[in-house]
Amino acid sequence: MGKSQSTESAMEHQTISRNELRARLRDRSLIILDVLPKEAYAEAHIPGALSLPVAEIETKARQVISNLTQEIAVYCGGPT
Secondary structure (H helix, E strand, O other): OOOOHHHHHHOOOOOOOHHHHHHOOOOOOEEEEEOOOHHHHHHOOOOOOEEOOHHHHHHHHHHHOOOOOOEEEEEOOOOO
């Protein structure tokens, strides 16, 4: 059975540019989520970002993110 239409729209995502993210660092309506391992988060992370390693998303997202309907920017290691 396929996903419901409301589930699909809730899973819709967009890309945020580095400049837009920088401009919104103090925007309380945006949750910034670091999905790197905890060790990498401890070494360096975007100020105000929450740590939720990708391997823990399914089990701990509701503990880390208080409002799952809020806008969330997710970042990890990759091309810079």
